[in-house]
């Protein structure tokens with residue numbers, strides 16, 4: 473440790489169970505499954521506030537667990553602690569653009585809305601989240617698939633450097649030339665190497681306006697295969713400028729199964745993206761609008777998230793293709809799960825069809841995020857208001873995510889594993905990090921030999937190579 477100052481005297485806020493509503497607000501997360509009750513929550517406002525907090529937690533007998541919160545959106549309890557310490561980075565959310573506008577520097581507790589606000593004002597763009605409330609920290613450390621990934625790759629492929637607080641209290645810069653192994657590891661290796669208090673990303677020219685569609689199809693036996701065929705055909709000729717999100721939903725008032733297709737594209741050319749989706753099968757809802765920029769785009773789903781049940785569990789991963797048998801089997805299982813049980817009918821399945829060509833330009837061992845061959849991502853989401861539905865939803869999410877993973881492995885001969893950003897922590901480090909796990913274990917031994925970062929998908933240090 474390099475500092476011995478009192479963590480309770482930091483410039484930022486310190487919250488405990490005695491703080492009343494402040495404590496309730498501070499432990500709140502996007503998913504109720506992520507809420508635990510820590511002893512103390514520290515809100516640092518300065519990077520130098522953090523080493524004394526680490527020192528304090530380590531010095532207790534027994535030492536206190538340390539959890540780090542970015543945006544608090546991950547559907548696991550990794551950014552929370554039962555009885556330990558939470559370092560909530562929410563007040564470290566400053567964003568600034570370099571004078572030449574080619575790089576944007578973002579503190580580790582910012583959410584993407586903070587970044588897009590500056591981008592909007594300064595007329596630049598960055599590869600970030602489709603949703604404003606997602607934390608830059610967790611999103612980036614898990615790779616980061618965003619609206620501009622078809623054009624510019626993952627968020628980590630646009631990361632120029634980072635400032636990291638290590639478990640021994642040192643604050644270091646990681647880049648291709650400074651601490652290069654650490655820089656490699658944080659690009660997909662998650663929270664296992666330190667607290668990233670600052671990211672510097674490459675910027676791009678303003679991409680908007682975007683054409684954004686909302687199409688809803690009836691989920692009858694005739695139309696579902698037709699919608700899927702339209703998606704498959706569209707995907708075969710997909711441009712890097714366009715993307716589809718496909719979701720299984722049961723909207724009110726009748727709550728019958730529907731397929732929601734959200735096509736969007738850079739530029740105002742609506743017809744190019746939408747015509748097959750309007751002509752091949754007639755959608756029940758057929759809306760298209762022009763959205764000026766990512767800030768506005770990232771607020772597009774605010775109304776639906778405001779009402780979405782907060783008992784949310786997600787598991788997700790990658791698929792090399794949207795095979796007919798797999799898609800229809802998942803559709804069938806989702807229909808069965810959500811049929812006749814209003815407590816679980818908000819549960820869904822989502823397929824993200826972003827052009828993977830740019831992502832695949834980076835080699836599998838170039839960053840810790842190893843899934844680089846042609847792929848798309850999916851997420852299976854259990855949502856409910858009631859805890860009586862938890863077991864059903866958890867079983868559904870586990871079984872469908874496993875089914876998709878196994879189907880993909882069977883079809884391609886390659887297991888694409890589990891995505892850290894949508895993992896639950898019981899999958900094992902090999903499933904998440906694949907062939908990059910041995911190198912990650914070596915880097916862990918150098919940068920966190922005491923395993924201070926012990927939440928999430930834990931990487932065991934390998935001291936043999938030191």
Ligand SMILES: Cc1cc2nc3c(=O)[nH]c(=O)nc-3n(C[C@H](O)[C@H](O)[C@H](O)COP(=O)(O)OP(=O)(O)OC[C@H]3O[C@@H](n4cnc5c(N)ncnc54)[C@H](O)[C@@H]3O)c2cc1C
Pocket residue numbers: 502539540541542543544545546547550551561580581601602603605606607608609610611612613614615616617618662663666667668669786893894927928
């Ligand atoms: C509705 C929804 C939609 C999503 N859509 C996408 C998407 O389109 N693309 C995509 O790539 N992902 C997506 N995700 C996944 C999302 O990126 C991850 O859940 C991510 O971890 C959230 O980051 P956070 O900072 O908000 O989370 P948190 O819960 O705060 O943190 C998640 C993990 O990261 C760690 N962490 C956070 N910040 C830091 C930091 N600065 N330094 C060190 N460790 C840190 C935490 O300790 C924790 O282990 C989505 C998730 C949800 C729930």
